[in-house]
Amino acid sequence: MISPASAAWGVVGHDAAVERLRRQIVVGQVRHATLVSGPAGVGKRTLVTAWLKALNCQHPPAPGEFCGECRACAKIERGVHPDIQRFDLESQAAASARKGGMNRQITIETARDVRSSAAIRPIEGRWRVVVIDDAETLAETAQEALLKTLEEPPPSMLLVLLSDDQEALLPTILSRCQLIDLKPVASSAIEVMLVERGAGNAAELARMAQGRPGWALRALTKPALAEQHLSDVEEAIDWLSGDSYQRVVTAIKQADRFAKGRAETLDRLTILHTVWRDLLLIGSNLPDRVTYLAPRDRLSMLAANWTLSDLKRGLVAVQTCISDLEANVRPRLAMETMVLQWPNR
Template identity: 35%
Template sequence: MDWDIIGHETAVRWLQRQIGQARVHHAYLFVGPPGVGRRTLARRFAQALTCLQPPAPGAYCGQCRVCRQIEAGVHPDFHLLEAPGGLKVDAVRAAQQQWNMTPREARYRVALLPEMQHATPAAANALLKTLEEPPEHLVLLLTAAEPEALLPTVVSRCEVVRLRPVPVAALQAALQARGVEPAVAAEAAAWAQGRPGLALRLARGPQARQALAAHWAQVWDLLHQPLAARLAFAEPFKPGQRDEVRAMLEHWLGVWRAVWWAQWAPQHAVAPPAWAERVQTLAQTLSPGQVRAILDDLLQGLENLNRYTSPRLVLGALLVQWPVLPRRA
């Protein structure tokens, strides 16, 4: 009953059992950091729920029309609700009319709503109506970074599936099993911090790994620069570079997550070996409160980018809050 998922064995088995024992719930919330595999897992679950000829209970064939069309995101019983900048209420209302209709050919209608933390409050409230009185045939699959970012009334009506980082060794083995050379697999797994989606992207080419390493290096450089130099760094970013800045901030988050882990649970260290010493230095130099504040500011910065704040302002506001570390000789 292979879903072709890297890691997350417990979650996969649990979801497969729900189908096998006909105890499917109306709503699931997949939580975990970007790239950990929330959306991939949700899509596999959707395929297993709707496959026309499942080879075993809880499995999907990957060959039938429904499986192939869900993979491509085009089956009429599968609804992907995704909006740049966050889900809006009109989109939810329009989808609700379709959700109420009986499925065209699958057993269920399945709706995937990624990154619900970006949905507007009005959209979340509209969705609540469906969560309170779902049509019999509907299964909603939500994803979010953290449940705390959603309305408690939304979370309480979902089965929460938490995805934790995949251990580096398991990630490396999975990459090798997919034909990645051992040296590349080791490097990609080390930099991915337990996130299979990111590891696969990193394994595809040296450019992705170099870009990530460069973004991590930016953090170190910026921490050793005075405030004026940081504002000069932020200055040239244009509104059209929003996606570029979003990717940069997500990589910066990786550095600070590593520092956070080093302070709170060093046994779960998620820093690439090349960064072990720097992460230690930051973990010892900064207080846990400072690191938490930097992480919160980064998450807020990503949120503000989604709300169309200018990238220059987002970066400037972040960087003036970072402590200035003494330059080394």
């Protein structure tokens, strides 16, 4: 259920994060640099937008809250507040004269622009806010350039980094930011939100969202997203249905993808983890509690091959692989070790 603090900010879940940021406003101890991390769609932008409103609102209904109607709130909502500047891959591409598509990294030139932007004095509010989105794509040279800004922050600067992946940032950056790591939101809270927005398939979408309200909202307006997700689920089922040779081949393929798209590969592993958990639930005679309703028949047939301890071993192997990858174990090693732990077909 939605707690009062999160509800006042219009945020689904993330009670602790909302409370922490709200309190800092109330006691007047707002930090110069904050990194908000968490998987895509978990609610990073929504949280930051609410936070910036709470910082700038002209008529807050209560300390640390915002009205949503004053000029400051309205400008923030529309992304046109003069004291707030956003940088991301898209704005970088727009600013750059170079042709030939988007750069996949935020460059040192952009980091320098961030520095100049952060030095500007605020016009309407107390804070000059610079938001760097897609911070997981910051080039190492860009991060080093950013360090200077973090080491000597202009007095009214508020630097906000948004990253799908905390690990993509240098420890020297992390140590200078307050870290807000957003965890998946309970599917019950997502379901409530979807019902409020009139979703017909709220329960199923909320399960598929795997803790990401933003994903659920997008899937509401874009059915293709849910279809793609289900196809990723089928792909995960294919992976664990294969014989040991096929499993290793897929493991190597996935490991090689990891270098290019860390967050995407981790998403796939999360789906794989959920599939194993569904198998375990079916094996434990709890089919109603599965996440994926559509492929339930296929999962039931698979689960029948294995004992409960087989299923647990499969699940634990995926968990271990995810922690190994987060701890920077070589991807091929982590993934091959995982599939070798899976029970035989």
